[in-house]
Amino acid sequence: MNTKKSLIYFVLLISLFSLLGCVGESEPEHNEDGQLIVKLGKQTATNPKLPEGDTFEDNAYTRLAEEVLDIELVNDFEANGEDYDRQVALAISSGELPDMMQVSQEEFEELYENDLIADLTDVFEEHASDYIQGLYDSYDINPLEDTTFEGRIYGLPAAVNVTPPHMIWIRQDWIDQLQLDFDADGDKLITIEELESLAQTFIEEDPGHTGNPVGIPLAHWLNEPGYGGAFTMTTIGSIFGSYPRNWIERPDGNITNGSLMPETKEALAQVKDWFDRGILDPQFGTRSWDDIMALAVNGQTGIVTGAWHMPDWGLSNVKEMHPDVVFEAYTLVDDQHKVNIASQNPSGSIAVARKDFSDPDILIKMINLFYDTLKNEPNLEEVYPDIYQYQVLDVDGAVRPLNMEILGSTSELEHYAEIRDALNGEIEVSDIPDARNQSIALSIMEYNDNPEGASTAAWALYHSRMKGLKLGQSLIDHNHFEWVHPVFFGTTPAIEQYYGNLLSMEEEEFIKIVTGVESIDHFDTFVEMWHRQGGDEILAEIEAEIAE
Amino acid sequence: MKLDYIFKGARIMQQRKRTASKRLTNSNLTYHLMILPGIVFLLIFNYAPMFGLVMAFQDYVPAKGIFNSDFVGFQHFAYMFSLPSIERVFTNTIVIAGGKIIFNTLLAIVFAILLNEIRVRWLKKSVQTIVYLPNFLSWVVLASVVVNMFNLDGSVNHILDNFGVGPFNFLGSNQLFRPLIIGTDVWKSFGFNSIVYLAAITSIDPGLHEAASIDGANWWRRVWHVTLPGMLPIILLLAILNLPNILNGGFDQIYNLYSPVVYQSGDIIDTYVYRVGLMGRDYSFGTAVGLFKSIIGLVLILSANQTAKKFTERQLF
Amino acid sequence: MNLQNKSLSAKIGKTLIYVIIIFLGLVTLLPLLNIVAISLSSSGAVTANAVGIIPVNFTLEPYKMLVDDPQFWRSFGISVQRVFLSLGLNMILIIFMAYPLSKRKSEFKGRSIYMNLLIFAMLFNGGMIPTYLVVRNLGLLNTIWSLVLPSAVPVFSVILMMNFFRGVPKALEEAAIIDGATPMQVLLRVYLPISIPSLATVALFSIVGSWNDFFSGLIYMTRTTNYPLMTYIQSLTVDIQQMIQQGINSTNLSELMGVSDRNLNAAKIVVSSIPLILIYPLLQKYFITGIVVGSVKE
Structure with a gap:
């Protein structure tokens, strides 16, 4: 009787324990029509501008993919921002991933180490179109190198050479309304003093009539590598020659992280000075990304930093609330009228397939469909009328199964040149090869004909191209860029182990410095802490890798 | 065991007490049945996750799961x-x-x-x-x-x-x-x-x-x-x-x-x-x-x- | 000290007590009124922080717009459903666990094993990830049950109920048993009718707990459309486009200008709190007794 009893307890114990285990290999599932069901981890976006009835799971793009690839797409999870990261973390913790999803570089490496994602080398070589392969090849350093381990490709990275510089988007309607003599020569290059006095004027005059104006808001993480970050201080750092979060070779040949450079200390001192004088948002640090967006939308601030494409997804909200709003893109320059800039790793988030996914070729075919076929279809309106309709409505590309872009290294400025030429009448709109750019050109014409009555979509496209990209092109034309090339983009074991922690420490210490919890000299302590908490090991490993 | 109990009870107790004891045993069974559903929920949602605490002593690798991850002690x-x-x-x-x-x-x-x-x-x-x-x-x-x-x-x-x-x-x-x-x-x-x-x-x-x-x-x-x-x-x-x-x-x-x-x-x-x-x-x-x-x-x-x-x-x- | 003086100082003391009590009441109430006032004020006034406890530039637009937010009502529905399911399941399990446990060891063989299981479950838990794995492996993700089943046994309420049952006079039970009542009948006919205050208390805890919890939704629901209300409110973002789209159906643009994320969110907060504010006074007279009697065992 006792053995029987123990047996019962034992079985109970094991069955409880098994509740924690993996469910095991999952068989490919098919729907009633015999189509393979493909599960996605879907990164969404706010304000997708989807027509009524359509969702992130069921829209013109997903329907097209389902039809062309003969599959059914189901979203295992859908979220954006921190919610998406959490869902990815939870999925990884269980060891059961959706068939396909997008992950960050950090998550990607972890997935590879944990042997959870599929080797895509063969399907990529067999199925990826020449055009797609060409896009990747157009970069000096192929973005695929970031996702290749020992010669095998484990993920397909987004590839975009975001057009520099990091910009400052300013409410031009306020400048006009206050009749300010700002950027008198009209070259959109401003000095830090000009920016400072403009922010001060905005605070004093409160042109948004909110009773509660804010000068310059910045996000609490302050820096991102590259120059695409919204609400970061990249453009401010650039005039000091500070390139935080990049691996930089110093003149003496030593490698360091841009965050540790004395130039970064100077840039921080500048931001701290603004905080002390109330030019920086006095609630800096406590505001979330959404809070800062809300400051712009409410008309509390008229100065935000970000990339050229900001009007398309962020500033368009401001336009919705204030129909007469006009933004202008500026950038900061140093005494020599130069913009110091560290070149950016073109790869972004990475599309991966689950290790045991039966048909990983679907991922490649999907990429062909969205980043080759649709892009290069000269007659989109007739061949894919639903997609054409979406582009007219300016539905956010985030509703596609993969929320990423794969472009060639110079695509953005080439597209800009085509659109500009069409607007100037040098070429016909129908001569523009890319259907999406044709519809962008038409929208901008609509805006030019009637700026006051134009739709938000036309307003956004006009601002991002004819102000944002135009500024980038003009800086190239007039030779204002001073490039610095980070020596290392990849990863090492020590980076995996320590860098995450170092980044959160950097964020916290920089916040302390800016808000005056610590003096500016605390920066030197931060540098010491950085070296001690694994930084030295990282630098040694990077030097070893470069030496190879 | 329950039988034992009744047997013992029957031997020792008088007729009246015996009825009471039987009722008590019946009650005991009812009590067990009453409490059972709650205990099942506790076992599944409170106790099963506790086995997951072994993760704290492992280098938990999701692909291997809790059963196969390596132990790293403290x-x-x-x-x-x-x-x-x-x-x-x-x-x-x-x-x-x-x-x-x-x-x-x-x-x-x-x-x-x-x-x-x-x-x-x-x-x-x-x-x-x-x-x-x-x-x-x-x-x-x-x-x-x-x-x-x-x-x-x-x-x-x-x-x-x-x-x-x-x-x-x-x-x-x-x-x-x-x-x-x-x-x-x-x-x-x-x-x-x-x-x-x-x-x-x-x-x-x-x-x-x-x-x-x-x-x-x-x-x-x-x-x-x-x-x-x-x-x-x-x-x-x-x-x-x-x-x-x-x-x-x-x-x-x-x-x-x-x-x-x-x-x-x-x-x-x-x-x-x-x-x-x-x-x-x-x-x-x-x-x-x-x-x-x-x-x-x-x-x-x-x-x-x-x-x-x-x-x-x-x-x- | 003469008598008059004494009564004067007593009077001052009395007044002081009234002042303090009223002050504490106001300090509790005013912040809540503030959020109500914000939800009823125009966006301009809200952004300028000009709103105290009285709405400035009174508007109902945020509420009109809220009526058109399908996700708010979907989440509201999920939360209501969850509260009812949780309440039903919790009450059944609480009653049927607390009753046997309120018996003495001699009356209920095995009591101490169950009691220890219960107490250990209250003191110790496997943590977030293992619990998530169990819920996931049971296939509960994205179902209402993931919000209900993991908290099916509220251990503290079981103990509270058990302590209350112990205070019920034995004579009542014995009388029923002599009349031939089964344990089930004793529970239903003797114990439950006199346990209304405690039952109301644990019911209130159950309702409040499941209505207010946002974290399970964050973990167990993989898409916004399945979020319960508090999770939805917690993850609110600036979604102007959606606002505008809804707004255009019901109103013209100039009215729309009266709405911003802040007064709209305030309206969501007010509406989401209404169910609790309605239920709470109904149960108030009971829970005071329930808490006092059940919280500790003699």
């Missing part, structure tokens, strides 16, 4: 103690939780004593209804209320401005964040906490008050010499039983109110475990920190229960 615990941030997290937790316990208790007692003096029935009732209310609202909701009040440009700073002080960045200052967290928590729950004390006061023999009055004791003295001693057992009991909460800083509240600026003063064990263990995908380490907290909590609550039993002859379970 490595994660060693790492935990080597981190400078861990000390801060524990200090924050204890200071915040301790502050909450102390001030909640004090204000609840004072409020109960004062409220007991109110003779205007409608006023007493309305005040009670109002102060119990926030306890039932979610921190998701109350966080918005708090942010609205304590923003740099919120109402509190407006009021302070009238006195020529401030403004204070309550949500973004490492000096003010802890007081804010403690203060708003007390604001939320002092009313509800006062219920038990109010009951204790009303159960004090009115004769004692009368006697004290006749002796010429004023209100203040009567509170000091009659009311408080009358409440002492319950105060002591609740204080002891609250002790284990010293490691619960209040995840919901802090998660909804903190930002990186105040990690220094406001990051508690639970928020830290969430950020590192889940968002940072350091599952094993997060579990280790959580386990460490649970063990200390377990020791605290068991000793608190014993202490309560010893000093007040009451206990929670």
Whole structure:
């Protein structure tokens, strides 16, 4: 009787324990029509501008993919921002991933180490179109190198050479309304003093009539590598020659992280000075990304930093609330009228397939469909009328199964040149090869004909191209860029182990410095802490890798 | 075994007692059946996850799962103690939780004593209804209320401005964040906490008050010499039983109110475990920190229960 | 000290007590009124922080817009459903666990095993990730049950109920048993009718707990459309486009200008709190008794 009893307890114990285990290999599932069901981890976006009835799971793009690839797409999870990261973390913790999803570089490496994602080398070589392969090849350093381990490709990275510089988007309607003599020569290059006095004027005059104006808001993480970050201080750092979060070779040949450079200390001192004088948002640090967006939308601030494409997804909200709003893109320059800039790793988030996914070729075919076929279809309106309709409505590309872009290294400025030429009448709109750019050109014409009555979509496209990209092109034309090339983009074991922690420490210490919890000299302590908490090991490993 | 019992019972007991015993056995079966569904839920949703605690001693690799991940012993615990941030997290937790316990208790007692003096029935009732209310609202909701009040440009700073002080960045200052967290928590729950004390006061023999009055004791003295001693057992009991909460800083509240600026003063064990263990995908380490907290909590609550039993002859379970 | 003086100081003391009590009541109430006022004020006034406890530039637009937010009502529905399911399940399990446990060891063999299981479950838990794995492996993700089943046994309420049952006079039970009542009948006919205050208390805890919890939704629901209300409110973002789209159906643009994320969110907060504010006074008279009697065992 006792053995029987123990047996019962034992079985109970094991069955409880098994509740924690993996469910095991999952068989490919098919729907009633015999189509393979493909599960996605879907990164969404706010304000997708989807027509009524359509969702992130069921829209013109997903329907097209389902039809062309003969599959059914189901979203295992859908979220954006921190919610998406959490869902990815939870999925990884269980060891059961959706068939396909997008992950960050950090998550990607972890997935590879944990042997959870599929080797895509063969399907990529067999199925990826020449055009797609060409896009990747157009970069000096192929973005695929970031996702290749020992010669095998484990993920397909987004590839975009975001057009520099990091910009400052300013409410031009306020400048006009206050009749300010700002950027008198009209070259959109401003000095830090000009920016400072403009922010001060905005605070004093409160042109948004909110009773509660804010000068310059910045996000609490302050820096991102590259120059695409919204609400970061990249453009401010650039005039000091500070390139935080990049691996930089110093003149003496030593490698360091841009965050540790004395130039970064100077840039921080500048931001701290603004905080002390109330030019920086006095609630800096406590505001979330959404809070800062809300400051712009409410008309509390008229100065935000970000990339050229900001009007398309962020500033368009401001336009919705204030129909007469006009933004202008500026950038900061140093005494020599130069913009110091560290070149950016073109790869972004990475599309991966689950290790045991039966048909990983679907991922490649999907990429062909969205980043080759649709892009290069000269007659989109007739061949894919639903997609054409979406582009007219300016539905956010985030509703596609993969929320990423794969472009060639110079695509953005080439597209800009085509659109500009069409607007100037040098070429016909129908001569523009890319259907999406044709519809962008038409929208901008609509805006030019009637700026006051134009739709938000036309307003956004006009601002991002004819102000944002135009500024980038003009800086190239007039030779204002001073490039610095980070020596290392990849990863090492020590980076995996320590860098995450170092980044959160950097964020916290920089916040302390800016808000005056610590003096500016605390920066030197931060540098010491950085070296001690694994930084030295990282630098040694990077030097070893470069030496190879 | 049950048969044995009946047999034994049948032999020893008289006829009447035998019926009773049979009924008792029947009852026993019913009792087991009654409690079974609840126990099943406990086993599945409380006990099964506990096996997951082995993660704390493993290098948990999701692909291998809990069964096949390698054991690393106490490595994660060693790492935990080597981190400078861990000390801060524990200090924050204890200071915040301790502050909450102390001030909640004090204000609840004072409020109960004062409220007991109110003779205007409608006023007493309305005040009670109002102060119990926030306890039932979610921190998701109350966080918005708090942010609205304590923003740099919120109402509190407006009021302070009238006195020529401030403004204070309550949500973004490492000096003010802890007081804010403690203060708003007390604001939320002092009313509800006062219920038990109010009951204790009303159960004090009115004769004692009368006697004290006749002796010429004023209100203040009567509170000091009659009311408080009358409440002492319950105060002591609740204080002891609250002790284990010293490691619960209040995840919901802090998660909804903190930002990186105040990690220094406001990051508690639970928020830290969430950020590192889940968002940072350091599952094993997060579990280790959580386990460490649970063990200390377990020791605290068991000793608190014993202490309560010893000093007040009451206990929670 | 003469008599008059004494009564004067007593009067001052009395007044002081009233002042303090009223002050505490106001301090609790005003912040709540503030959020109500914000939800009823124009966006301009809200952004300028000009709103105290009285709405400035009164508007109902945020509420009109809220009516058109399908996700708010979907989440509201999920929360209501969850509260009812949780309440039903919690009450059944609480009653059927607390009753046997309230028996003495001699009356209920095996009691101490169950009691220890229960207490250990209250003191110790497996943590977030393992619990998530169990819920996931049971296939509960994205179902309402993931919000209900993991908290099916509220241990503290079981103990509270058990302590209350212990206070029920034995004579009542014995009388029923002599009349031939089964344990089930004893529970239903003797214990439950006199346990209304405690039942109301644990019911209130159950309702409040499941209505207010946002974290399970964050973990167990993989898409916004499945979020319960508090999770939805917690993850609110600036979604102007959606606002505008809804707005255009119901109103013209100039009215729309009266709405911003802040007064709209305030309106969501107010509406989401209404169910609790309605239920709480109904149960108030019971829970005071329930808490006092059940919280500790003699």
